Amino acid sequence: MKKIALVTGGAGFIGSHLVDLLLKKKYTVRVIDNFSGGHKKNLFHQKKNKKLIIKKIDINNLKKNNYFFKNVSYVFHLAGIGDIVPSIENPQKYMNTNIQGTINVLEASRFSGVKRFIYAASSSCYGITDPNIPSSENSKIDPQYPYAFSKYIGELTVLHWSKVYKIDVNIMRIFNAYGPRVRTTGAYGAVFGVFFKQKLLKLPLTVVGDGNQKRDFVYVSDVAKAFYLAAKSGYKNRIYNIGTGKPKKINFLVKLLKSKKNYIPNRPGEPRSTWANISRIKRDLKWKPTIKFNNGVKKMLLNIENWKDAPLWTPEKIKKATKLWYKYLSKSQKR
């Protein structure tokens, strides 16, 4: 068997770390990316690696007989679009890319007979969760905005293809991934990029609400490892949470960053806590998170200069950027 893997969205944050891991495992890696959220610089350090081939392809235009899928064993599908506000502004674009785009990648995979298809899903499918109970893969599904909805329908689509066309798949519900190359461009959100830029400029960090909300932050190299194991595993057609099971308060992150705080209003439609029950992935894939939160943050801080070109989010800019968010996701809205 040829060791060839294909990563859609391979120039993105998580995708590029997965590419690094696959190259380390001696795979030939083919990347497709349209460079909307991904960047060439995320793979620049692999420039001289002859086992890496990058093609600019938009999954929206991918044909099922695309030759790039030929002889590929594993397809890791990470291409997609994120963020809450733009998904509320333009739901069609999200459905097209995250659902129809996924169908295009599934069809190309089916046509070339790949061994396993791994889908990058989002923990946002769980919606507003009970902060006292970790989400397990069987927990209630309740997406709160079009991005979360599109990623969830993507999951159902992948499972349907597996059922009808007998493609082996696994679905990875990623909680709050963080680490080097975490996305900073584009819409407001993704707390690390926001805080690091503020810290670089010695400004107070814009803490949402009381800052006691928790997120299950999981380090990106651990996420990449989980994807790899899900491709190699005897377990298939399963859904796996990827988190640490140990959510951290935003105030704790602020403490690690040794910065002042500036409180901004609560964001409607977001959970008080994201918290993964990771029993299944630990049991089946023998995966466990290896990077402790303190150490992950420390590692990132060593290269905080990388965030110097990130957009600066001030409370005023945030207020403007989240107008639609508050309009549509606020509980008080009239129906």
Ligand code: UDP
């Ligand atoms: N957050 C914050 N200030 C910001 C941006 C985010 O306090 O300027 C908090 C936010 O309330 C959430 C956490 O950071 O609890 C993670 O937010 P992000 O948008 O990164 O992820 P998500 O809310 O989708 O989990």
